[in-house]
Amino acid sequence: MTANVKDKAAIVGIANTEFSKNSGRSELQLAAEAVAGALEDAGLKPSDVDGMTTFTMDNTDEIELARAVGIGDLSFYSRVPHGGGAATGLIHQAAMAVASGMAETIVCYRSLNGRSGHRYSSGVSGNLLTADAIHWGWYMPYGLVTPASWVAMYTQRYMHLTNCTHDSLFEVAHTMREYAATNPAALFYDQRFDRAEYDAQKKIVDPFRLYDCCLESDGASAVIITTTERAKDLRQPGVVVKGVGQAAAANMESMTSFYRDEIAAIPSMDIAASKAYEQSGLTPDDIDAAVIYDAFTPIVLWQLESWGFCKHGEAHDFVMDGALRPGGRLPTNTHGGQLSEAYIHGVNGIVEAARLVRKTSVNQPDKEVNHVLVTSGVGVPTGGALLGSMDTL
Amino acid sequence: MSIDTRDFSNVAVGDTLPPREVPITSALIVGGALASRDFTTVHHDKKAAQKGGLPDIFMNILTSNGLMGSYVTNWAGPDSCTKKIDLKLGAPNLPGFIMTLTGEVKAIDEASGTVDIEVLGENNVWGMHMQGTVRVQLPKGAEA
Amino acid sequence: MNPEETKEFEQKIHAFVGRENGPPKKGKDAVNEPMIRQWAEVMGDESPVYTDKETAKNTTKGGIIAPPSMLQAWSMEGYPMAGSPAVDVQRSLHNVFDENGFTGVLGTNTSTEFFRDLKPGDEVTYHTVIESISEQKSTARGIGYFIETVTQFTDQNGERVGKQVFRVLKFIPADAPAEASSVADDSPAVPTRIAAPRGHDNGWWWEAADKGKVLIQRCKSCQTLRHPPRPMCGECQSVEWDSIESTLDGEIFSFTVLHYPKVPGYDYPLCCAVISLAEGTRIVANVVGIDTEEVKIGMKVKGKVEQVDEKTMLPQFYPVAGGQ
Known part of the structure; x- marks a missing residue:
């Protein structure tokens, strides 16, 4: 059965706060600023909002945020689990709510003091008292406690089975940094590196050195989603949701699905991709640019395979052809990604994907951009969305 | 104890110093603080250290300096002359940790007869405690 | 602090830059053998030039010298630091930080140059100037500012014997322990690995590990092995299980x-x-x-x-x- 969401919903407002290492204010305030910014961008009033969605991991309560911004009655609210895997889950929730008529105008937000507050790189600890604790218990005593170490386990296997080397990891890191270098909003604006500098960084976990790992940052991002009908009358050109998939493949663990027959792949994203393509009627050839979740360099490679831009195990060759670069087959993470713009858990990526469709990215590709892919974090249950311009209706 | 001084001509870039393991104890931290006349409370009073955000008393910077200096002069010998110690502090040294000192000759200067030794002090819990460079002048030409 | 308060605070601290900590001051003790010996004992200094008069005489030093790295020790205030330290300019600066929540202090860098060896009897005079204060930084310890001071050391003849640049971080402790342990505990706290929480579905596995065994859960109904343990068999939905030893x-x-x-x-x-x-x-x-x-x-x-x-x-x- 194919979900009936195609062309029903559109992103009509987008905003980020500034990104920093120390925002100097609460996550609630950051969220409020991003939401108010996105409403302003859309030309909507807070009272137009009747739905909200965010990450289960977000510390900012919906109703506190609604009260802060002046949003009135709500008839829809939801949260998506699994860390960065939730990013496009917000689009998934909002599109379903809009398509079903449960709500008309939905705010999707994510706010975190990810650098000055709790840092994910510090890893999980024994202080967890959730059901999740038992799961982490299989890894913590051995020291496998950080996101980098979990992703490294898949990466070593992937590099063992394919021709992937540090060359393609560098290509991903370097491409993102070059985009960030020309994006004034990026934390790494105007800060380039070369291969020698990349190789000279400290080892984090094999095979990752520092520049293979994303930033930790403070900031918030928000997008407003409403019906395509309503989008026609608003301030900005709408960005239409063509298809959106969300999936947790069989035999899944959060970040540590080490017990599948093969672990050099991300089957959850394969499923999400096929759902999104099916709903939209689009194929990989239709996609002009992408924002691919890049907490670590190799996860970009695996997602390119999941979304069919190359065959499984062949992403190394695909990126070494310069595919992700400005003039390449699939300009990717034109904002600099989470590696070099900021780590707002992928929601800053949704903002950039909307900009690419609006043709307002600071690194807008020269070619015509009609369809853009945006994805969520992997290793956890994940997802992705295909976005298109109003001309595609 | 060696009372021989290393001769400048016998030292080359890339030479390494034998590693030295320093068990960090409350006695060393307090003893070092007193020997350097540093009575700042965080170096002898656990509660004061905790108020400052650390779990226990921690080594003062003068002791770190002293350990780095002695590590190099023990190697260089009594006639050597220490010219400069550049020290960067990293994670604190707390009781119960073990710090390992390692050193490598990074540069030699023929004209002044000086040798730059890069020293790393790493503890087994939090990693880099200190890293730095010690410049010592060594006597030249035993034949003289 | 809101942005205005931060601005006011920064104006206050930056007013200290360039000020001398006080007039040049003579160290409390002349360079002396007992303090040198105590230092050498603690630091593990083996060189005879610090502690052995006779051997030292026959070196190029011509007698006992103080370990160069001890230079700063000759300038320390000593015991009053623990109770009511003298309120010099540097202390007043630290007080401004303390009053604004930047209670943490950590030495981060020193760079010390030695112009000559010090011998017993030498009298060291020191003169410190507050050289610079950084902009606000986000560090692993917390939000803070780096303060850099430069101290010139001279001897009884006014000759320079050393120079030290000292950098400290004044910071807001990121996560001060809520309660200081009141139990006097001088045994070294050797950290252990993070323990796996034990619950109904996994406790038995860890208890076996404590006894030296690695077990693998087995479905009693269809014999399928599974790890990590789970309460139900994914193949046949049986909740009956036993285990085998790997x-x-x-x-x-x-x-x-x-x-x-x-x-x-x-x-x-x-x-x-x-x-x-x-x-x-x-x-x-x-x-x-x-x-x-x-x-x-x-x-x-x-x-x-x-x-x-x-x-x-x-x-x-x-x-x-x-x-x-």
Whole structure:
């Protein structure tokens, strides 16, 4: 059965706060600023909002945020689990709510003091008292406690089975940094590196050195989603949701699905991709640019395979052809990604994907951009969305 | 104890110093603080250290300096002359940790007869405690 | 602090830049042998030029000298630092920080130059100037500012004997422990590994590990093995299970070597691997007894349950000789 969401919903407002290492204010305030910014961008009033969605991991309560911004009655609210895997889950929730008529105008937000507050790189600890604790218990005593170490386990296997080397990891890191270098909003604006500098960084976990790992940052991002009908009358050109998939493949663990027959792949994203393509009627050839979740360099490679831009195990060759670069087959993470713009858990990526469709990215590709892919974090249950311009209706 | 001084001509870039393991104890931290006349409370009073955000008393910077200096002069010998110690502090040294000192000759200067030794002090819990460079002048030409 | 308060605070602290800490001041003690000997004892200084008069005479030093790294010690205020330290300019600056929540203090850098060896009888005079204060920084310890001071050391003849640049961080402690332990405990706190929380579905596995065994859960109904343990069999939905003991013969399916961050209680570089056991299930564990650079996918390993620290029993896997 194919979900009936195609062309029903559109992103009509987008905003980020500034990104920093120390925002100097609460996550609630950051969220409020991003939401108010996105409403302003859309030309909507807070009272137009009747739905909200965010990450289960977000510390900012919906109703506190609604009260802060002046949003009135709500008839829809939801949260998506699994860390960065939730990013496009917000689009998934909002599109379903809009398509079903449960709500008309939905705010999707994510706010975190990810650098000055709790840092994910510090890893999980024994202080967890959730059901999740038992799961982490299989890894913590051995020291496998950080996101980098979990992703490294898949990466070593992937590099063992394919021709992937540090060359393609560098290509991903370097491409993102070059985009960030020309994006004034990026934390790494105007800060380039070369291969020698990349190789000279400290080892984090094999095979990752520092520049293979994303930033930790403070900031918030928000997008407003409403019906395509309503989008026609608003301030900005709408960005239409063509298809959106969300999936947790069989035999899944959060970040540590080490017990599948093969672990050099991300089957959850394969499923999400096929759902999104099916709903939209689009194929990989239709996609002009992408924002691919890049907490670590190799996860970009695996997602390119999941979304069919190359065959499984062949992403190394695909990126070494310069595919992700400005003039390449699939300009990717034109904002600099989470590696070099900021780590707002992928929601800053949704903002950039909307900009690419609006043709307002600071690194807008020269070619015509009609369809853009945006994805969520992997290793956890994940997802992705295909976005298109109003001309595609 | 060696009372021989290393001769400048016998030292080359890339030479390494034998590693030295320093068990960090409350006695060393307090003893070092007193020997350097540093009575700042965080170096002898656990509660004061905790108020400052650390779990226990921690080594003062003068002791770190002293350990780095002695590590190099023990190697260089009594006639050597220490010219400069550049020290960067990293994670604190707390009781119960073990710090390992390692050193490598990074540069030699023929004209002044000086040798730059890069020293790393790493503890087994939090990693880099200190890293730095010690410049010592060594006597030249035993034949003289 | 709101932005206006921050601005006001920064104006206050920056007013200190360029000020001298006080007029040049003579150290409380002349350079002397007892203090040198005490220093050498603690630091493990073996050189006879610090402690052995006779041997020192026959060196180029011509007699006892003070260890160069001791230079700053001749200028320290001493015991009053613990109670009511003199309120000099630097102290007033620190007080401004303390009043604004920047109570943490940590020396971060020193750069000391030595112009001549100091000998017993030398009298050291020191003169400190507050050289600079950084902009606000976000550090691993917390938000703070770096203060740099420069001290010139001279002797009784007014000759320069050394110079020291000293950098400290004044910071807001990021996570001060809520309650200081009131129990006097001088035993070294050796950190242990993070323990697995034990619940209904996994406690039995860890209890077996405590006794030196690695068990694999088995469905009583269809005999399917499963790890990590779960309450229900995914094949036949039976909740009846028992277990078998693994021989711990295995092969490395994937692995990684961890370098950073270094979590207390673990030794780095630290190898963690996914290991395919002969029984057909997989387990995550450490690979030890081998240079981490030598670990390869496909390598044959053999495990045993070992005590890895004071509190923890864990399976650890060793390479099998010739087992590539």
